[in-house]
Amino acid sequence: MSEITGSAADRGIRVEVYPGGALSSLTLDRRAMALGSQGLSAAILAAVGDATAVANQRTKAVLREALDGLGEDELTMLGLTQDNATTERAESTTPDSWRAS
Numbered sequence: 001m002s003e004i005t006g007s008a009a010d011r012g013i014r015v016e017v018y019p020g021g022a023l024s025s026l027t028l029d030r031r032a033m034a035l036g037s038q039g040l041s042a043a044i045l046a047a048v049g050d051a052t053a054v055a056n057q058r059t060k061a062v063l064r065e066a067l068d069g070l071g072e073d074e075l076t077m078l079g080l081t082q083d084n085a086t087t088e089r090a091e092s093t094t095p096d097s098w099r100a101s
Contacts, residue, residue: 004062006054008047011035015044019059020079021052 005024007016012031016024026044035043063070063078 004055004058006051006056006058008050008054010047011043013040013043013047015047015051017048017051017055019052019055021048021055023048 004019005016006019007014009015012029012033012035014025014027016026018024028040032040032043060075063075
């Protein structure tokens with residue numbers, strides 16, 4: 001299986017994370033530097049949150065397919081949770097072929 005990650009990009013910030021949110025890459029361009037320290041830190045945290053949601057949704061789909069019968073309780077115990085709004089944004093990036101039927 002290939003490595004599962006999630007990414008997000010906005011306002012000159014690009015992040016890539018592993019499931020659960022461990023940062024695997026961070027790129028900033030000059031647009032990001034214009035945000036100031038507070039704006040930059042908030043934007044990085046938001047991008048990491050969005051990327052984590054994507055990585056977690058991808059992981060959930062793979063686990064559900066590989067481990068028939070795996071439910072939300074088990075996924076929560078694995079740390080693969082996020083708030084509903086972030087989940088819905090991530091769902092829009094999940095390929096239909098990965099969705100549970």
